[in-house]
Amino acid sequence: LLHRLGLLRFIMPELQRCAGISRENLREGENLFEYILDLAGSLPSDLNLRLSVLLYNIKSISHLDEKKEIIVKILQRIRFKNAVIRKVTVLTKEDWQVLNFSKKMNIRQLAVRIGMENLEDIWELKKALIRGSRSSERLKSAEIERAENNIRETLQERPPVSLKDLAVNGKDLIELGCKEGKELGKILKKLLEIIIDRPELNKKKILVKLLIENEENDR
Template sequence: MKIELPQKVDYIINELMKNGYEAYAVGGCIRDSILGKEPEDWDITTSAKPQEVKKLFRRTIDTGIVHGTVTVMLEKEGYEVTTYRIDGEYEDNRRPKTVEFTADLIEDLKRRDFTINAMAYNKLKGLVDVFNGLSDLQNGVIRCVGSASERFDEDALRILRAIRFSAQLGFEIEEKTLEAVIAKASNLEAISAERIRVELNKLLLSPHPEKLIDAQKSDITKVVLPEFDTMMNTEQNNPHHIYSVGMHSIKAVKEAGNSAVSFNPKETLVLRWTLLLHDVGKPYCKTTDQKGDHFYGHAEKSAETAKLILRRLKFDNETIDMVFRLIKWHDYKFSLTPQDMRKAVNKIGMDIFDLLFEVKAADTLAQNPNTWKEKMDHLDQAKVIYQEIKANQECVNLKMLKINGKDLIYIGFKPGKEMGEILNRLLEQVLDNPNLNEKQILLRMALQYKPDGIENSEE
């Protein structure tokens, strides 16, 4: 098998080999290359010790030199070069107490997590695949290298990574590996929230976010996202729904991104988390009567609960704020007039309005199909009105108002709370009638609100 190595990767490998060392591209880059995907980065493994690597290349960074990793800089690009190593005893389900360098590639490959990530390649030797990773790639299997229990005891995050790779690649987890996942799931309690967050993000952004259900069945979410277990166990017996809260939410995540609107990576992540958690508060709001189940106030409860979850997972404040607001307004019923739509944009925020349409569409399409048409027709009409508002650049917030505080001061107003109130009163008028958003018109209107005794500098 031939793999096309990038020129700089090939150069580093050749330099090491010319000086009497072994060197290979290794791990995920080989997996992705075989699958026909563009690797995100290229890792190199070598028999050379870190100090020996440093002597061969002009610019290097001691990325993790204690564990054998040196970053070789070629122009502005960095490539991690790691010495073959044998990990010592693991004591915290995360990292080895000691690392021993070795001259044996196979010993290095033995310590890796899954067979599909334990292949190495260079042009001279070709593919080194002692654990049948190629066969597992071809058969769509996630299998641990050697003993799955030992691999998961070494680094418990591998338990969640098994599910994540399954979601990204659409593979099934091999039976003994899955047994170990279930048996060792509680080990994830030792893993930091930041590392958990990274894996959950990759899972939700994958082509198969429904694999989160496998994580729930394997007791993983009991540790990393216990609210999802509660969602999966909360039925919705009413005309709008045919799935449990959890299953509905997963189906909504899968629906996300199917529209013609494109979102940047940050927005896409916000969208996926919003849809996963948009009904997380329902189990706490559920009531039942002769008409079925009801979830009054669930949007507000879900928004607050989602905020707590995202904080626990150490998300940044911007992501938390966007998800919170989208969930808070996900059940908002649009009134189909330009005036009311402008007020809705002002209330909800223009920065998330396109995302809100996506959330509402995905939410609807994950409900009872018998209820889709009316809801989607209503949503489509709302979109048309909103697009006209955007196309006409109609004012929907104070930033778009044609006057500001400086203008009010110029005509005699004093800085303070009252001035802000006047600007908001003017905005209310403009939301009703966008034609009023002209500077001279607004200034004349403002003078009508001016308290007695304030001089007009223009008089």
């Protein structure tokens, strides 16, 4: 409606410009603006999700030096609350096209970057892309079912995805003889990488043993 009335250019001119852009992956005769509206309309009625679709695609056509800032600038200009800005920024920093939910390890790695609390929302965005793709309905259904099973199991398992989830902390490492400072942080990050791959190792005794073995190998 805003587009038809000519008002969109005053509110979000960046989105207005999408009306003149076509892409190879779009349906014949469809422009980027129409594609964005269709994608947004296929999502649950959630402000953060629909804003994310609008701004993700605006970001994709922005100049390289604008990409990092343009989403925040637009949301601040329209005077959205900081909570909305933070949420949308997190959801749009990932490349939805390459997100892979076929393995739980990939989901854990994603959770490290965006937080477990954002997994279901970013999946809704990825799912909208899958449903709008040119793959067969059978392949789409299989991909969605597998991904949703993996996400559900991951959320139930609550695997460690941040340093605060580790079974050891900086104090434990210092007691083992590690020096305070940057090296301590590097060790903790390395341990996190290990347990992202194998969450079952996140036990204090096991992590301490790994540290001791690593020190012995370095000698």
